[in-house]
Amino acid sequence: MADDHSAAPASVATTSRDGQWPLWEVFLQPPRGAPFEHAGSVHAVDAESALQNARDVYARRGEAVNIWVVPTTAITASTPEDVGPFFDPGNDKPYRHPQFYSVPRGVRVY
């Protein structure tokens, strides 16, 4: 989901090197009820300015009606090594799909 950033200091830096400020992942909700989607990240001293930066960087043309900013360090993500075992339970259960069930020939189910 969120892009992993290895450099994400947890506390506010005291130098002028803004790159050292904490990293926030930005999620935008497009208009008309679509789900939030990851857009990218911003560096900011606090949540409020992260929100403002996110608006300026990722929503200059009505791309969003809502923005979430989340400290990158607060995101727990699955790892690529897990991919097989972690998602397997979803892949080996064909009975979760409609095609698994038969209906009499010629009947419209949907």
Place this chain on the structure above:
Amino acid sequence: MPDSPDAVREFEARIAAGETIEPKDWMPDRYRKQLIRMMSQHAHSEVVGMLPEGNWITRAPTLRRKLGLLAKVQDEAGHGLYIYCGTETLGIDRAELVDQLLAGKAKYSSIFNYPTLTWADIGAIGWFVDGAAIVNQTMLAKASYGPYARAMVRICKEENFHKRQGYEIMATLSAGTPEQKRIAQDAVNRWWWPSLMMFGPSDKDSPNSAELTRWGIKRKGNDELRQRFVNLTVGQAVAIDLVLPDPELRHDAETGNWHFGPIDWDEFTRVVHGDGPLNRERLAARQDAHRAGAWVRDAAVAHAAKRAAAADAVAKSAAA
């Protein structure tokens, strides 16, 4: 530790199958290094690219033009940020990349080392430079590295506005007074060849091309992209009555391409290696801007510290 051949094989199979590589996925060390090099140069180019146009914001001829240019330059700042953010996913900090740029150790597109002498140059930049960038970035939007490709998708959506505002400036000047027409043609004469150089050396002379192509970072060669740009642009020039400065330009019925004359790669090499008209000025302007912005960054830190302290005090008094 060198990459294990098995891991590299598996990685290349993923690329061949059209899978996207994501930040936490295993990748060859070279792939990571090539991406950091390429993406940071791209990000730097967006940032330095603001300078030639920024020069003209206060001198735009009308409010309409000023609004457009201001918005375009702001977009370029955004492009820089999208790509820096993507580069950081490879394990390098943006501050380090910015330091490299400010120290004069980083490369950026040499097109931005040419001067913007008249208002028509702003038109030529939007038309040619952003036009060339669209061709290149449309290809990069299919790059194998997910964060890079996604940044490109976002950027491509914005570039069309950049190109059209430039083309409109040129069309207007070309249809204007003789003097306006003259500066439009003069800008075309100066920007055309450097714009063709933006695609980089011919693939056979480009040390990185083969590797970038094998790993799906680049999906098309420099020459193919350059040709595509020429093919697109010729008709646009004719439509607004401006002449591309190339006596060899002619349509090749066999290939369907517009044949163009030889590119002066010596000039390209000179500019890349720091001997362009404005390399030093651009760097100095960037350093000044960074210094001049220091108080904003300091104020943000001070403000955040103050608010954190106030929130702390409220929490303590509530607990007491």
